[in-house]
Amino acid sequence: MRTDMRRGGVLLDVAVVVAIVAVGTVAAGVLEDQPPSVGPIPGCDVVLPAEEGFSFSIGSYGGRYDNPDYPWLTATKASAMSTALIESLPTDVELEFASPSNSLVFQPMHIYPEGVEIAEGVTVEDISGDSTASGVVGRGDTKAPLGVSVEEWDGEIPPCVEERVDERTTQPDGTVVDTLDAVSDSDGGPTHRRTAVAYTADTLVHARTSNDGSDAMLPLRVDELRSIVSNPELRVTAQVPEGTPPPRRDCGSYQENPTLPLSKDMVERIGASLAEQWAVFLPDAQSDRPIGDLVLGSSGSASACTIVNVSTPTGSTELSIEISIRDTTGWRSTDAQDSSGVSRSTLPDGTVVTSRSDDTLRGGQPSEWLSVLRPSNTLVQFSFGDGIEADSLVELASAPGLDL
Known part of the structure; x- marks a missing residue:
């Protein structure tokens, strides 16, 4: 008592x-x-x-x-x-x-x-x-x-x-x-x-x-x-309605020089585009909450993001997605090719794709990190494990409608 x-x-x-x-x-x-x-x-x-x-x-x-x-x-x-x-x-x-x-x-x-x-x-x-x-x-x-x-x-x-x-x-x-x-x-x-x-x-x-x-x-x-x-x-004993999803979680990476937060309308627009493209490029993937249900990034970052659990015919993983605009000086450099575990390539339209593998287990899985820097300087970042093909995420991040 x-x-x-x-x-x-x-x-x-x-x-x-x-x-x-x-x-x-x-x-x-x-x-x-x-x-x-x-x-x-x-x-x-x-x-x-x-x-x-x-x-x-x-x-x-x-x-x-x-x-x-x-x-x-x-x-x-x-x-x-x-x-x-x-x-x-x-x-x-x-x-x-x-x-x-x-x-x-x-x-x-x-x-x-x-x-x-x-x-x-x-x-x-x-x-x-x-x-x-x-x-x-x-x-x-x-x-x-x-x-x-x-x-x-x-x-x-x-x-x-x-x-x-x-x-x-x-x-x-x-x-x-x-x-x-x-x-x-x-x-x-x-x-x-x-x-x-x-x-x-x-x-x-x-x-x-x-x-x-x-x-x-x-x-x-x-x-x-x-x-x-x-x-x-x-009340602690109140019944939970059937089908209630897990709560939204904080997400987004820290930025030392945060810009003004994105507006609610902007986050909802980007979320709707992401959900539309997700259905095209990952039609067999199931997430525990709608993939387009984005939230405002934490730590003062001007980003839209989400963390979901995804199941595919080949496995399951936690997937984090963050969409932002930031100072991308150096992101278009090819020097990262020489870094251990990091590879970088440039698509014909100028989109820069950077990937990195991390042998550190996260939830029992090795972690993969992928960023797609669009020509508009909109940066789409993913973190994921087994069950998702990186190529599908590149196509998703390069599709129309995600520019901030």
Whole structure:
């Protein structure tokens, strides 16, 4: 049972994950004589005084879906919850176009080193076990980050605490929801924040949004956050609809000098062309999600990409595809011919094809890397294993419709 902590959020940064946890102590029992300074909170039978919290940082790394330590969070379960979350947003609230990890897609639990020292009275179990979805949402000209976390939970409803709850409501199905609309000072400036926490028989759901400034506007009202966390499809025991695909995954290579991100319309146009050409050049290939379902590349890169599992009559492999425009100085040089494992050729129309074999096993397979630099300087890159012919990918990447 966990009743003495509230997460402050999880910040993701390419290779390093740092959890920032705000800790507040809640008395385990019910105080008979409450301090006179504690005021009533609507819906709360017991109100405990606010206590000064503290924060700390701890390194961790991303886990995986279908983790036996958290059997409820399968890949398809994460995908179903992500869809439910996005559909629970008000119709006039838009999700900002971004990479999957910033598009309200529930991520695997973070894994922390065994025996790591966190802080006095705080254990790894206290800060782990939740799957978080993050993104930026907007209503009109008002935008703000939104984070929603879901975890398995069977504890008792904790007493209300000042400065953490300003209203408690009980839904018809018994779900208890605590909400807060407040301004707090941190790092020398005010922050307007709204939170909602739902307690059910088996699940704890926490939603939070904030903007800097005491008068900062937020796109989601308190009642809308309450509705989001009360969504029964976000419970750990909610059934996954048949045919639910795995969630989209972050992809795309790091670029030191990123250009402006591609627009949503551009990514969708390139995806439609890719799907059309895929059916022509790899008609017998089956993927676990539509090949044209591209996402915006991560790490600030101006690319459209995807990672899928592909099956063909000759084998199966994980395939990554990235389409971008970048500084390609040197890509048209033939010097790469002399590099170990690398070959480069130029097609009659000026398209440059570079291939490299990597003997390092990836998923039990040797990895192949292929890039096709089109005359327009659009770069199409593939990474794959057995089951796909490189020549088919060259034809795919050279076909009409993929120029950025």
